[in-house]
Amino acid sequence: MMIIYSILAAVIPISIYLFLIWKLDKFEPEPLSLLLKYFLFGAFGATSISLIISLIVYNSFSVNNFTDLQIDIITNAIGPAIIEEFAKGIFLIFIFRNKQFDNFTDGLVYGGAIGLGFAMSENFLYYFSESHFNSWIYLVLIRTVFTSLMHCISTAILGATFAKVKFSNFKGKFIFALLGIFSAISIHFYWNVRLTLDYNFFATLLYMFLVIVFYFLIFNLSVKEERKIIFKYLKNESFINILNFNILQIISSKKTWDNKYRKHLNKTQINIIELATKLAFRKFQSNHSNAKRKKNYENDIHKIKNKINTLINNSETDNENY
Numbered sequence: 001m002m003i004i005y006s007i008l009a010a011v012i013p014i015s016i017y018l019f020l021i022w023k024l025d026k027f028e029p030e031p032l033s034l035l036l037k038y039f040l041f042g043a044f045g046a047t048s049i050s051l052i053i054s055l056i057v058y059n060s061f062s063v064n065n066f067t068d069l070q071i072d073i074i075t076n077a078i079g080p081a082i083i084e085e086f087a088k089g090i091f092l093i094f095i096f097r098n099k100q101f102d103n104f105t106d107g108l109v110y111g112g113a114i115g116l117g118f119a120m121s122e123n124f125l126y127y128f129s130e131s132h133f134n135s136w137i138y139l140v141l142i143r144t145v146f147t148s149l150m151h152c153i154s155t156a157i158l159g160a161t162f163a164k165v166k167f168s169n170f171k172g173k174f175i176f177a178l179l180g181i182f183s184a185i186s187i188h189f190y191w192n193v194r195l196t197l198d199y200n201f202f203a204t205l206l207y208m209f210l211v212i213v214f215y216f217l218i219f220n221l222s223v224k225e226e227r228k229i230i231f232k233y234l235k236n237e238s239f240i241n242i243l244n245f246n247i248l249q250i251i252s253s254k255k256t257w258d259n260k261y262r263k264h265l266n267k268t269q270i271n272i273i274e275l276a277t278k279l280a281f282r283k284f285q286s287n288h289s290n291a292k293r294k295k296n297y298e299n300d301i302h303k304i305k306n307k308i309n310t311l312i313n314n315s316e317t318d319n320e321n322y
Helices: 002-022 032-059 068-096 106-129 133-166 173-194 201-234 247-254 267-287 291-321
Strands: none
Touching: 002 032, 002 106, 002 201, 032 106, 068 106, 068 133, 068 173, 068 267, 106 133, 106 201, 133 201, 133 267, 173 201, 201 247, 201 267, 247 267, 267 291
């Protein structure tokens, strides 16, 4: 039965976290299939890479010149922080050039998904190896509430800095990537080292609480930045005021994707809003791309505008017939 309990304890809370960060991206939620793909990369790919590197490093690691405390810190704090963040970060490279990775929030979402996938697999391994029920409960609580979110947030911060690199045109922008790697490792390392050295437990939990608050503040700022992008790249479009509703006014509402609000829009209006949002981000991407990729984005922009115009024309025809 312990294996079943361990699977449920590892899968259910992480699935809830994944759903929540997906819903936080309110303007242009990522394709669920793509989000699950990177979640599974974290769960199996990053975990496997981390285990392989750890075995190679620790088997070749000489302990003769280190004290027990130093060995404990290296193997339980420094090593895991560097190796695991490297393993998780690898898969962010694959999403970097994907068209769906089109703003800063996406970096937080995809990075968070990879981190949660890694946390799910690691949690299961820890849970299944614990034989005492009371210790198992304690482990589940700590890892579910704090360690899992640490993995999510550290890789999400790295994803956000990758987005900064992708959508910035100034020289030296790759410093942000280095800053992201350093931040991810630091968040991970500090959590590990406090647990390893058995510092004040409440202070340790306070640290993670502050990290979680910081993550949500960054996410909120990123969503506000998305609103600015939408306004900037749609304000001069000819279709803004159509079918008796203003697209920008609706998109700017905090209730845009609330079910109670959506029920007042018809299917055509919802489709136009979704396409207009995608159009804004494609124009944003085009404005921050080299000549080769700019052409691809411009083709997408042309297609999206055609789809919007088709929806408008069809709707107007339907109204006339009615």
